[in-house]
Amino acid sequence: MIVPMRERVVAACDGASKGNPGPAGWAWVVADETETPDRWEAGPLGRATNNVAELTALERLLSATDPDVPLEIRMDSQYAMKAVTTWLPGWKRNGWRTAAGKPVANQDLVVRIDELLTGRTVEFRYVPAHQVDGDPLNDFADRAASQAATVQQAAGSALGSPQPPPSPDAPPAKASRRRAPTSRQRGGSSRTIKAKFPGRCQCGRSYAAGEPIAKNATGWGHPECRTAAESA
Numbered sequence: 515m516i517v518p519m520r521e522r523v524v525a526a527c528d529g530a531s532k533g534n535p536g537p538a539g540w541a542w543v544v545a546d547e548t549e550t551p552d553r554w555e556a557g558p559l560g561r562a563t564n565n566v567a568e569l570t571a572l573e574r575l576l577s578a579t580d581p582d583v584p585l586e587i588r589m590d591s592q593y594a595m596k597a598v599t600t601w602l603p604g605w606k607r608n609g610w611r612t613a614a615g616k617p618v619a620n621q622d623l624v625v626r627i628d629e630l631l632t633g634r635t636v637e638f639r640y641v642p643a644h645q646v647d648g649d650p651l652n653d654f655a656d657r658a659a660s661q662a663a664t665v666q667q668a669a670g671s672a673l674g675s676p677q678p679p680p681s682p683d684a685p686p687a688k689a690s691r692r693r694a695p696t697s698r699q700r701g702g703s704s705r706t707i708k709a710k711f712p713g714r715c716q717c718g719r720s721y722a723a724g725e726p727i728a729k730n731a732t733g734w735g736h737p738e739c740r741t742a743a744e745s746a
Contacts, residue, residue: 524549526588526641526651527575529567530659538562539662541655541678542575551651555670556658556678568594569623571659576630584635588652590643598627599638646714646722654678706737715739 527542541556555578559567568591579585589595597620605611605618606628612618641649643656657678662669669675706728713727715735728737 522584522586523579524586524588524651525575525579526649526655527568527571528590528643528652528655528659529564529569529571529594530656530663531562531564531567532663535561535563537663537666538564538567539659539664539666540567540571540574541658541662542571542578543651543654543658544575544579545651549651551654551677553671554654554658555668555672556662557668558662558666560666565591565593566620566623567659567663569597569620569627571655572598573623573627573630576627576636581630581634584637586637586639588639588641588649590641590652590656592640595638595640597624598631602628 523544525542525544527540529538529540531538538559538561539556540559541554543551543554546552555574557574559570562570568589572587572589572594575587576585601612602624604613605624608615610618610621610625618624641652643652654677657680658669661678669678706726708726713734715727715730726737727734730739
């Protein structure tokens with residue numbers, strides 16, 4: 515579905531592959547005037563690589579937006595962005611071969627994207643993935659692509675689908691019922707505080723402002739992670 519004409523459209527797209535290659539999916543999301551997710555679409559790809567999923571997401575987004583309206587695209591894929599903004603002109607000059615003389619990978623998708631970019635105003639913006647307080651549009655597209663890769667089913671606002679859940683392969687949330695260890699069990703202070711700012715624990719999972727955290731060997735993090743590290 516083509517989105518209504520606006521002075522400028524802000525959007526994001528993302529792809530996911532569970533295994534790379536493995537079950538893959540793509541997704542795009544277009545924001546409203548307040549940059550809140552408005553229209554979106556996601557779909558399965560069967561077995562594919564992450565690069566194919568990323569390029570497919572970009573191709574589907576370009577196909578679904580009005581070419582006469584300036585478009586800002588937020589992506590976390592360095593490969594997909596460089597493929598169409600940096601490497602593409604050289605590939606075309608070389609007859610769709612790399613500087614090493616090898617055929618361009620995923621050429622069909624790159625050619626199609628090149629066609630869709632011709633004559634339109636598109637600004638690509640790189641946004642890091644999986645960041646605390648990261649870009650909400652990129653996060654939405656990431657979750658939608660991950661869900662499509664996992665369940666291998668189409669979804670989207672036009673289908674009346676609910677917003678995508680947290681990524682199925684994200685680290686599990688902190689167990690809320692686990693009793694905090696005593697100072698004797700820890701071999702140190704049992705003091706916990708509420709985080710003033712979001713951060714990331716030594717386990718790799720993030721914590722939000724207001725969550726209980728405790729001091730560990732590398733800084734602050736989930737209280738149970740400190741216990742696990744000290745008992746290892």
